[in-house]
Amino acid sequence: MTVHRLSPEILSAMEGAVGPSGVAISGSDMAKYLGDWSGDHRGGALAVLKPASVAEVQAVVRLCGALGLGIIPQGGNTGLVAGAIDIEARGAVVISLERLNRIRLVDADNFVLQADAGCVLQAIKDASEAHDCLFPLALGAQGSCQIGGNAASNAGGVNVLRYGMARDLILGLEVVLPDGELWDGFCGLRKDNRGYDLKQLFIGSEGTLGIITGVELKLFPRPARIETAYLGLASFEAAVALFRQARRATADLISAFEIIGSECIDLARLVDSDLASPVEAPVHVLMELSASAAVDLRALLVDFLAGAMESGLVAEALLADSDGHAKAFWAIREGLVEGQAKRGYHVRTDLSVRISDIPALVDQARHFVALEHPGWLPQAYGHAGDGNIHFNVLPPEGLTVVEARARGADITAGLYRIANSLGGSISAEHGIGRSRHRAFWAGLAPVHRRLVTALKQALDPEGLMNPGCLLPPTETVP
Numbered sequence: 001m002t003v004h005r006l007s008p009e010i011l012s013a014m015e016g017a018v019g020p021s022g023v024a025i026s027g028s029d030m031a032k033y034l035g036d037w038s039g040d041h042r043g044g045a046l047a048v049l050k051p052a053s054v055a056e057v058q059a060v061v062r063l064c065g066a067l068g069l070g071i072i073p074q075g076g077n078t079g080l081v082a083g084a085i086d087i088e089a090r091g092a093v094v095i096s097l098e099r100l101n102r103i104r105l106v107d108a109d110n111f112v113l114q115a116d117a118g119c120v121l122q123a124i125k126d127a128s129e130a131h132d133c134l135f136p137l138a139l140g141a142q143g144s145c146q147i148g149g150n151a152a153s154n155a156g157g158v159n160v161l162r163y164g165m166a167r168d169l170i171l172g173l174e175v176v177l178p179d180g181e182l183w184d185g186f187c188g189l190r191k192d193n194r195g196y197d198l199k200q201l202f203i204g205s206e207g208t209l210g211i212i213t214g215v216e217l218k219l220f221p222r223p224a225r226i227e228t229a230y231l232g233l234a235s236f237e238a239a240v241a242l243f244r245q246a247r248r249a250t251a252d253l254i255s256a257f258e259i260i261g262s263e264c265i266d267l268a269r270l271v272d273s274d275l276a277s278p279v280e281a282p283v284h285v286l287m288e289l290s291a292s293a294a295v296d297l298r299a300l301l302v303d304f305l306a307g308a309m310e311s312g313l314v315a316e317a318l319l320a321d322s323d324g325h326a327k328a329f330w331a332i333r334e335g336l337v338e339g340q341a342k343r344g345y346h347v348r349t350d351l352s353v354r355i356s357d358i359p360a361l362v363d364q365a366r367h368f369v370a371l372e373h374p375g376w377l378p379q380a381y382g383h384a385g386d387g388n389i390h391f392n393v394l395p396p397e398g399l400t401v402v403e404a405r406a407r408g409a410d411i412t413a414g415l416y417r418i419a420n421s422l423g424g425s426i427s428a429e430h431g432i433g434r435s436r437h438r439a440f441w442a443g444l445a446p447v448h449r450r451l452v453t454a455l456k457q458a459l460d461p462e463g464l465m466n467p468g469c470l471l472p473p474t475e476t477v478p
């Protein structure tokens with residue numbers, strides 16, 4: 001990759017590709033594209049380009065290819081691993097998909113929706129609902145993240161245990177390849193065994209193999225009944241046992257099973273100081289059942305919880321008696337993510353292990369922090385139904401950010417060691433980006449590295465797509 005300065009000729013070629021309103025080059029115009037939601041990462045760019053059509057995406061990719069410019073695809077910039085931010089500021093071009101934001105088709109008869117990649121996830125959910133359907137991907141950032149970013153990062157969220165990750169919800173993709181050619185992988189088919197399933201290559205590829213310009217999604221019947229419970233339990237072991245029993249006892253109608261260590265609740269109060277904890281137990285569980293037809297979910301839930309309380313598994317239980325009540329339960333879960341961000345820099349992980357290993361993961365991680373990093377505050381919560389725990393750690397008050405970041409890197413490495421020793425993953429859902437590529441790469445078997453490198457070289461031989469993301473920089477450039 002050649003490092004360029006923005007000459008008048010290059011600027012004029014960029015304006016030719018996307019029009020003057022599609023080019024940002026000043027610090028103030030580029031600012032919002034160069035920092036992420038968490039405030040942890042800032043980067044640089046030669047320019048931010050905002051194509052408004054698929055043809056314009058092709059034009060900018062061809063232009064960047066001709067000039068040897070690195071390309072960083074960017075969606076809503078809510079990813080938490082610096083995948084869409086050039087933190088090494090190596091003079092790449094950010095391509096924002098925000099102007100490519102049309103819902104193309106809602107086909108409720110076939111439960112299919114087609115959209116431009118730059119559509120905000122919430123807009124996709126709203127369009128589905130308007131046709132009495134559900135697009136079940138649900139995450140805290142859904143008002144800002146884009147469906148192309150969700151596909152590129154294989155997003156998860158709170159409904160994965162019922163509906164799967166983004167990977168499971170995508171029927172087809174449309175992708176501009178690194179040489180500017182368009183691959184149209186829309187087919188509308190639920191079953192299609194004609195050779196390699198190419199869309200799966202691009203899902204989770206974090207912008208390193210091409211730019212996703214369109215997505216074809218699976219819809220589901222919209223739930224007509226939803227029941228939400230907020231529970232207090234004695235331990236993470238009890239929560240895992242409850243989940244196991246609940247799946248069978250509720251006919252597998254659970255759509256969310258979130259687990260929250262009680263130490264996290266104070267963080268949600270940073271967002272809403274009036275927020276009261278519904279229960280006092282050491283571990284909280286937010287459980288949701290849903291069904292699209294007239295199933296008596298309330299009776300199922302009440303029967304199940306009565307048994308769980310009688311056996312001592314559940315200490316306290318509250319059932320939401322209105323939508324507002326259920327929203328108040330969810331505000332606790334959502335508030336704690338925002339509350340942590342308000343505390344500034346902290347260690348942020350999204351680990352996954354087998355569901356039955358969640359208690360061991362939390363125990364070992366807490367023990368490690370208490371022993372080796374006293375004063376740091378562990379926070380354990382997550383999508384327990386998927387074995388996904390966000391084990392985050394807040395620095396003690398009074399540390400400078402530089403000190404906290406240096407110590408935070410050691411803590412992160414320790415937490416990754418624990419997850420690996422349990423056969424888990426250092427990235428359940430956020431991806432690798434630029435903040436984890438070294439840990440990711442170091443953990444791969446040689447054959448795995450060879451396959452990843454071969455794929456990258458086959459699709460992006462010049463190494464221009466999202467350089468420095470996912471693969472460490474030396475592996476990105478051939």
Ligand SMILES: Cc1cc2nc3c(=O)[nH]c(=O)nc-3n(C[C@H](O)[C@H](O)[C@H](O)COP(=O)(O)OP(=O)(O)OC[C@H]3O[C@@H](n4cnc5c(N)ncnc54)[C@H](O)[C@@H]3O)c2cc1C
Nearest residue numbers: 075076077078079083140146148149152156157207212429
């Ligand atoms: C409050 C909050 C809660 C969150 N909760 C969850 C959660 O529960 N589950 C979860 O999985 N994630 C969660 N996230 C992380 C984040 O929202 C997801 O990773 C999301 O899918 C990123 O989408 P985005 O559009 O913001 O992508 P970006 O951050 O812009 O980009 C992410 C990656 O995808 C690439 N990319 C983006 N668009 C394209 C495209 N069109 N073509 C090719 N590559 C592209 C980028 O280069 C980058 O590597 C959360 C984030 C926040 C801030």
